[in-house]
Amino acid sequence: MSIESCQAFINYLYGVIEDEEFFKHRLELLHAADKYDICDLRDVCSESLAEDMDSSNVLERLQDSYLYQLPKLKHHCMQYLVKFGRIFDIKDDFNAFLQTVDKDLVIQLLGEALSYLLIR
Structure with missing residues (x-):
């Protein structure tokens, strides 16, 4: 610090x-x-x-929300990515993010995406 x-x-x-x-x-x-x-x-x-939060910082915020166990921030990030379709805007960054982030967070993100698709 x-x-x-x-x-x-x-x-x-x-x-x-x-x-x-x-x-x-x-x-x-x-x-x-x-x-x-x-x-x-x-x-x-x-x-x-x-x-x-915007497309330039959502992945960093999602990782911070996971690291510091901030469920509200994580929910906002996942909504931004999944519900508002921002994953497609940052496809390359998102693919790199998936390669480096904790796998549990990837599973949670995929679960959010699947539940959104099933509800739609």
Whole structure:
């Protein structure tokens, strides 16, 4: 964790963090929240990451949601990929993602895709 991220973490703990500072360091803050079991910070980071998700960062967010066990963020990512058909927009990146990510996450993603197709 960088010194700036550590300062952002301390600012969060004291309730004086600025929005811009939070936004800039939210992944590091998420890591600290997970490490020190600070549930409200985890939730705020998860919500913030879900709010600005797009095709350029959805796979990273999905992996973070799996790593830090963030079910709401994971649900948003899977919906974005499956329901909204964004898998096809990022086909090459998605194929590379499938080769490197934990196989349990791949199974969950395929399960989401299958259940969506069956419900449709």
